[in-house]
Amino acid sequence: MNAKKELELYIEELRTLVKKRGLKNSAQREQILQVLFLAKEHLTPEEIHQRVKKLNPSIGLATVYRTLSFLEKEHLVNSISFGNESKKYELNRGEHHDHMICLECGKILEFYDEELERLQEAIAQKASFKLLTHELILYGICPKCQSK
Amino acid sequence: MNAKKELELYIEELRTLVKKRGLKNSAQREQILQVLFLAKEHLTPEEIHQRVKKLNPSIGLATVYRTLSFLEKEHLVNSISFGNESKKYELNRGEHHDHMICLECGKILEFYDEELERLQEAIAQKASFKLLTHELILYGICPKCQSK
DNA sequence: TTATGTGCAAACTCTTTGCATTACC
């Protein structure tokens, strides 16, 4: 599938969702979704605002915040917070994953490990804790920075 | 070992560390350490400030922030951040553990699983990522809230 | 004695909110 079609699927999902909730859609929401779709990295609200302004110069930062809250509540995007830095957002591409963060260059790497998922489920079960979601961040030095 | 002696060990550790860095110690730092020692939960800077004011009414919030940064840098305390809430601190009692957070009552439970630690190490190794530390938070519903 | 730590207040950063206006359905 080409990227344009893929983006349209996300936008369609957004429209359906908005309708389901009895709300109104807006160009701004779609533009923000598009920015997240095109981004290869995790973006802060400020970064998203900068990028979306290229599509729509008059969009306000408050709209970005409001839209991100909405999209996160509806699970169309995920966020990750790291130390004191502000939250970073990524499009929810349907595949759960965890993160490694390089403490030297700040790069965020993604990974997924099935056994890890199972193990967490087992740990929660043993504690009679109903596991809904989790966030695992491995902090360290990425391969590139190690070889410097 | 009784609690008083145990606390003194932490204070001794602080003094040694401060000396090693060529810095000066202060009553305030020891008081903050004591508050963390006595706390059974994870505390925000604001909460720590409230508690330490009972020992020293004139201590400023800025001192709490500065001290926490210092103690965290020196690994005498750990912090954990959860959603939009402000960072919470706990004394580093020498035993690494991870956290479960109840999304209903906000309670933080601690756990430790050896296999989980090993697995993370293996995952990092496979990615040639030099693992230094990690943060795993399981979000869900604690046993108490489930039975409500 | 002298550099570090403190307390206070101001400054800063990030995020949220109130309100008049716009635009979707």
Place this chain on the structure above:
DNA sequence: GGTAATGCAAAGAGTTTGCACATAA
């Protein structure tokens, strides 16, 4: 036409910083 979303600016919350003073070494 009615209601939700937006843009702007102001307000809030949390944290950091500058500076004069206090204090440990």
